Amino acid sequence: MSIRSFGLYINFAATHTPYSERVLQQGHGNCPPGKLVPDPHHRSMKELQIMNRRKFLAVSMASAGALAAPAIVSAAGKPVIKVGLGPQQPTQADTLRVWEPIYNEIAERVGARLQLNVANDWAGIATALSNEQVDLSQMGPWGYVLARNSGNARPICVMLVDGKPVYHAIIVARPGLELPSFPESAKGMSMQMLDVGSTSGWLVPTHYLKSQGIDPKTFFGQYAEGASAAAAQMATAESQVDLATGWDTHRNTMIRNGTIREDSNVVVWKSDPLPNEVVAVRSGLDPDMSAALQKAFVELRDEIRQQLPEPYSGFEATTHEPYAVLETMGRDLGVLRS
Structure with missing residues (x-):
């Protein structure tokens, strides 16, 4: 599930700026429209993870600690929950517009203040969660497996599509x-x-x-x-x-x-x-907070659930077991360590 590969994964300074999307119809360089264009910036999985770590460190420094430990206490005394989303909608602004009401409800249910950021692609979400730069991510199944493999991320909910996981x-x-x-x-x-x-x-x-x-x-x-x-x-x-x-x-x-x-x-x-998209939390998140978040997703109020974009219909508690098959695939392909 993806929109673009290998960009700057979370744009904290301009979350409302639409990202650039490489559309095949537009052509590229000397290649006319309608031709396949290999990505000139393509990296191996290992190179990608190293590159992403460096980019996130740079962003972290520039953001004056915005990605530090999750329990940042605001002036109101509430902890801040940092949520990272993949490119669910055509632009970052669209993704924020659609999902912010949902996550505001979740944050309110657990007594926290929301910090919501949108990544340019799915691989970046895995990097952010495995490096514990976000507390929670709504991500593709493979991205979760990558985050678990490199950073022990933990699944709490699977997203339902037309009632099915x-x-x-x-x-x-x-x-x-x-x-x-x-x-x-x-x-x-x-x-x-x-x-x-x-x-x-x-x-x-x-x-x-x-x-x-x-x-x-x-x-x-x-x-x-x-x-x-x-x-x-x-x-x-x-x-x-x-x-x-x-x-x-x-x-x-x-x-x-x-x-x-x-x-x-x-x-x-x-x-x-x-298995459908997963809501996963970083390995170091307090277990009580993880349990509270899981409960908030599963018990989402009907009026909020109805705001979910089609075809999503809700959330269901989950474990790693349904995603183990993807872990096996990753090892078979040599992109996950044993």
Whole structure:
């Protein structure tokens, strides 16, 4: 689940400034619109984590301690809960507008003051939580696994979509593409994946392809990572690429909103059920505060729950167990330490 890869992950100085999104339709450099453009700033997972740590340290110093310990006491005597969100909406301002009322309610329920920040992509949220630079994050499943692996982050709630705690990764094809069998018939075609912090847009499809003996970077004629979920769907709908990754909930939302039609692209592969987005807390957060936060999410008032953007319908208490399958995938791919 991702919007952009490898930017400055949390913009504390300008949380209302829209982030830049690399949209495939616009072209890049000498490459015309409709062509896949590998990200010139692509980093390995290890390089990404090192780079992110340095950026966050710089931001921390510039923010005069804004990311210090969570129990910062305000003038009113309330602790400050620092919440980090991924790019849930098209811009940071949109994400704040949608989610701030929800998290204000949560903060009020636990007797805290809210500090809400929006990251540019999902990988950055994992870095912030594992480094204990935020207290709580609403994040993709793979991002949570990364944060647990590197910083012992703890899940407290899973997000419900239409009342269910699961969703599916998908691969879609442009309309009219001749594809008798997948993945065998896709050799030499163009593939657009999302950023490496995305569960359904990178981890799960990459693991599936490698389980079939396929290295995506050499199997496909053109291969790129780092597109937003919306841009990847649109690229197939407009026949700019042959194949793209994504997830069913997002595609269904685009169809419901009229952004694409059901026949704008074709689902050629669907994963087994995957655990939905997770609300996780940093490892050092007080257990009593963690329990209070979990209770606040699960018991969210109906009038606040109704403000959740479609297709979210609420929160349910969870543990690490549903996410262990993603941990296994990460180890299989060599991006998680044993």
